Amino acid sequence: MSKNPARQIGVANDGSLPLPWLTTALAQAASLAKAHALLIHGPVGGGHLEFGLLLAQAALCEDPTAARSQQPCGRCASCHLVGTRVHPDLLLVLPDALRVQLGWVMDEDSKLNKADAKPSREIRVEQVRQAIAWAQQTSGRGRGKVMLIHPADALNGTAANALLKTLEEPPGALRLLLTSADPERLLPTVRSRCQRLRLELPATDVALDWLLTQGMVDPGPVLRAAGGSPLEALTWATEGLSPVLLAELPRRIAAGDVSSLAGRALPRVIDLLLKLAHDVQVLAAGGSPRFFAVESLPTGTDLSALRAWQRELMRAARHDEHPWNAGLLIESLVSQAAGLWRRQPQTGGRATSGASLNSAR
Template sequence: MPILPWHAETWNTLFGTPDAIPAAVLVAGEPGWGQDVFSQALAARLLCDGAQGTGAGACGKCESCRWLAAGTHPDYRRVIPEADEEEGEGEEAEASRSRKPEKKKSTQIRIEQIRALEDFVFTGSHRRGNRVIVLDPAEAMNPAAANALLKILEEPPSTVYFVLSSSAWRRLLPTVISRCRRVTLPRPREDLALAWLHAEGVGAEAGALLPVLGGAPVAAREWLEDGRSAAARAVIASLQETGTDPVSLAARWGTLVKDQDGLTRENLVGLVQRWVFDLILFSLAGQVRFMAAHRAAVEKGARGLSIPRLLACYNELLRIRMVSQHPLNAQLFLEDLAARFLMAIATKP
């Protein structure tokens, strides 16, 4: 399990003193910084039989490392939001299954999933070594699940480690936070991020995308691999069009937004938000932060705009983004977003 280049210092600090790894570690960072990768590397290291030296990662060769890579390690659990159960029971469920075979993606880690860990935690290890549980993302635990976790954290056996991976750790219960040692990952340095993206084989387009995603390299790799980068380019192009109307703009976005495995509505609002942010920043200070690759277009677009109107739009977008995952009506949601944006960039009469 590799240690990402911008995590190396944090990793070395964490392993700086022998036996210093606490029973519960909260790995915190912003979305797309690679908390999950760090958490996996930490789990691998805690399970590895061959790790050498305080700063080293897992060896990658021992039996434990091989099991982990194969997904068959008996002393390792990774808890992620599970697919939602189909609604209803018995015949109703049968009927709904035949109508709709797919399960919805869940955003929650539930109490049953935490309770299911109790046997694992309190029964001995298969190998008389460490046992590791990764919760990813930890903020997905609902309150009942978090309270169940607290009970386990009260008195965990000494060889059991919890790794809580989070890109929104402030949303965790304070009682959970206080039981963990928080390891805050640093903002990835741009040169390290770009070098890593090149090494991952997605370097060519990464230069333009990385700032759009606020400098989050793991997010950039995902977007380049799953096609969201192309959709993002199309969205950014749509923001530069003149003479369009809310219905056409919304229709265009409608073809780019996917319900699953693609550009989400939240991603879309985020892109509009960053574009508006840069229009404001350019108007006030002649700078761009997210749209560095589109500086000329921002400069052109910012001409003659009303800053109060842009600021009002930006604040609206923050609110809209919060509800973007579950709009009452997806079509109206896009049209509303388009109307607000077009109003903000209408030049002063």
């Protein structure tokens, strides 16, 4: 599996969608075709960027039938230009770090960033100012313009404020598309100026079928650990988080073995540890774990210590953009975890006494 699977942009020549589950949301979007500013929200990994690009392609499509139905034709010159990211009336406003991750570095971006050691994870105010200047120029192909801001949560405070006037009164026939997995993090003034469209994750069978077409073998455990998000599952697979590793991970952590987490990005590690903490508590309360297989979970947990660990993880999650030393922090979090299964367990629940590596079954 390639490190950066190239993603299809918009509807292809043969009419196929980039992600099969976007059909429903695309139909819903038809009723919002007149909205000048649309906020696409919903869980991470549902395809916000792909969906935004699809709506942009629909708005700019030059096929008269397609324009009426809000379904891009995939065949006209405009659809082709969107598909190759060179449409003069489509502007993508992304954090530089995401652009690099997608392999979309362009000359002007490189020039902008050559002084920076690390590409920014924020959308900078200069990007918004350039976008506003672009919006005020005449449409190149005469069908209006589309600005896609992904994700809008990446707008820093100054950048979000700079955008407000354009969001309130878009010049000409400009359509603004914003995405966010967590709209509550946006400025209320940004939220209130947008109509909303929620993008849901696909049903499990749809997600599994799609992951198989992407070359994943046995996608079930990875999809489950990724919370049902197929795009996240695909990313996890490219990071080497295999079904075998996920089956072993909970007990490795309980034993204080940090080897399978070392070198991974801190947000990913914290996400995995939080999911483990969740599942262990659910299991102790007699419920069914959500992210890991029940037989993979260690039992005999000190639950009050587990909740303290969980609070520590949440605190680390809030500061994971600026880790003082990610490697040391991961070691420390895993060593705290190991302590949970070494302590004397509490009475009650399904927490059992004894050794650290008791199986649930």
